[in-house]
Amino acid sequence: MKQGPTPKRKEAEAARKKALKVPKDTKEARKAVRERTRQQRAEVRVAMARGEEWAMPLRDKGPVKRHVRNLVDSRWHFGELFLPIAMAVLVLSLVPNPQVARFVYLLWLLMMLGTIVDEIFLGFKIKREINKNYSDPKERKGAIFYGLMRALQLRILRIPAPIVKIGGKPKEFK
Structure with missing residues (x-):
């Protein structure tokens, strides 16, 4: 959406030059740049955690990935216990x-x-769902592994954070 009239060349150049003004002290300039990038990263991180599409990395973008995320997040999976049980097995194996x-x-x-x-059942479920809802093979690429x-x-x-509760119905996106 357009915010207003296109600025004249003179105004655009003046705005660009104004943005380019750097302090004479390079140490102060570096500090300002670092602070600005830190703020931008924080904004992107918060937006990504909320699930905003523009802030997500390429691997998480698109309607197919969103559908897969919602499908996975809608129920509990045995694989979620993998890391905690692996840590417990590691500690208990030292006894x-x-x-x-034997118990370990x-x-x-x-x-x-x-x-x-x-994971096998989930893979079949994901494949069935994306084949049913999305016809373009380029869109579907990597969705099952994801x-x-x-x-x-x-x-x-999980990042982006789950937006579907366990037991909830996966939201449909097209």
Whole structure:
């Protein structure tokens, strides 16, 4: 949307020159640039956490990725436990008790099997949904892998933040 009339060349050049004024002290100039970039990064980070499309990296942009994010975020996944259980297994494997070691290996095996089975079903679900809703193969490229990797992350650590609650219906986007 247009904000107003296009500025005349004289006005545009004056505005550009005004923006180019740097302090005589280069140390102060560097500090000002650093502060400005820090503020810009903070704004982008907050916008990305809110889920605003303009602030997202290229891998998260587009209606297909948004649909996959909402599909993944709409239910709980076994892969979310991968990191906490892996840390527990790592700590418990240091215990010299053979019974604890057997329990740890069983826990590791069950966690791996649960994660693999859940990821397989999720992959099929994502593929079915995106094939049904999006016809362009270029749009769909990488969407399944994107969804599977998102399902492996703890929900509170996902960026962009989930906007669909667990048990909620994935929002439809086209």
